[in-house]
Amino acid sequence: MGRQSQWLALSVSFCIVVSAISLTLIWPAGSWALADEVQGNTFSVFGTYQSPQRCRECHEAEFQAWSNTTHAKASFDPIFQVYLQQAEEPGECFACHTTGYNALTGQFVLAGVTCEACHGPYRPEHPQESMLVATSEDLCGSCHTSTVLEWNSSRHGKVNVTCVDCHEVHTQKTHAAAATNALCASCHVDRTQDFTHAIHSQADIHCIDCHLDRPSDSAGDAVNGHAVTGHSFAVFVSTCNDCHVASLRPTVESP
DSSP states (O other), X not given: OHHHHHHHHHHHHHHHHHHHHIIIIISOGGGGOEEETTTTEEEBTTBTOOOHHHHHTTOHHHHHHHXXXXXXXXTTOHHHHHXXXXXXXXXXXXXXXXXXXXXXXXXXXXXXXXXXXXXXXXXXXXXXXXXXXXXXXXXXXXXXXXXXXXXXXSHHHHXXXXXXXXXXXXXXXXXXXXXXSHHHHTTOHHHHTSHHHHHHHHTTOOHHHHHTOOXXXXXXXXXXXXXXXXXXXXXXXXXXXXXXXXXXSOOOOOO
């Protein structure tokens, strides 16, 4: 009986994901929109959600920037799928890995973290009214909990350097290549030129090598929200030890 229940759960999850993929990536939601003469608005089989295909009609560049990101693939990631099958409460997964999740019904509208996950459901008044997105940490922190907790303890958090000040919202990449000092130097120009940082730079060691050092956490740590993401920007002794372990050991003179 237990094995039958597991197969039933797998089948239901598979059907949900396949349906969501179809709705999100294959069917352009705009073609389903119908006029609501009573309300004077539009509606679709998605409710007020219209899918990325509708946004793409005007925002092709943003769609292309988003389409290959972790957000776009949030429902389809193989690791996510493994943990989804093991979850006793799949809704906890869908809340962040899908768009339009309804905790009361246990259903979601679109697979992946789509445009409307951040901009909100489509507004009939758009484009006359902008589809604004929250620029505070609250929106990102609703899913990236451990990252925002670390950010809150950092100097960035205390002076309100927010997520979007460093991260481009559609590609999720940083505004300047994180593998160089360019992004950090746009604010920390004096620090990047002092002795300690200059010496590291000469050795081709960049800001993120020390200030965004991430231990090799397991996938389980990430799922449980316990992964260390480096967003406190603190440099730990263990990070220094990776390169300087010999120089940090006490010297013992020979008799």
